[in-house]
């Protein structure tokens with residue numbers, strides 16, 4: 001299971017990398033807006049910080065020519081760029097061309113098994129089913145991950161299932177049980193993965209008991 005960070009915040013990317021848990025980064029226009037900084041500046045910092053790991057940067061054009069132009073521009077910023085293209089008719093047409101130019105594509109805003117199938121048939125490197133947003137409208141997002149993983153296995157598609165719109169740690173566990181390839185998560189969820197109250201309580205007790213141990217080999221002046 002690869003861990004991607006769903007963020008445009010450089011400090012978060014640096015911290016995830018320092019922990020050794022960073023396999024890539026995904027961004028979107030909403031995350032870029034939160035930075036309040038010019039997109040090209042932020043994107044290039046992300047690319048540099050994450051290199052050589054893949055970074056998904058999203059096109060904002062909705063027509064084929066516009067998507068192609070933007071995807072090529074984004075890809076010119078770094079060889080670790082993955083062009084994020086929405087699941088639309090124009091998006092799939094653009095993907096068909098970008099594939100020939102060897103520009104990797106992450107198909108975003110995927111909400112059904114048929115959309116996941118189309119993305120794979122079109123030759124996407126990643127498909128991003130948004131499970132949290134499906135949960136939000138009363139559908140079971142994780143069922144879509146099961147379907148996509150099963151369909152790709154049945155037909156030998158190489159497109160990687162990138163679980164997106166992750167809201168909490170159990171989404172990660174479920175995605176791992178199903179065998180999804182990648183999970184992209186907010187930094188807050190990555191931090192939550194470390195947490196267990198028994199770890200905190202256990203550490204507190206060990207440290208308290210350690211005070212009762214005679215002699216401390218780690219102190220310069222042993223007690």
Ligand code: E4P
Nearest residue numbers: 006026027028133164165166
């Ligand atoms: C990932 O590529 C998406 O941008 C992201 O996971 C969307 O998450 P959200 O539904 O929390 O906005």
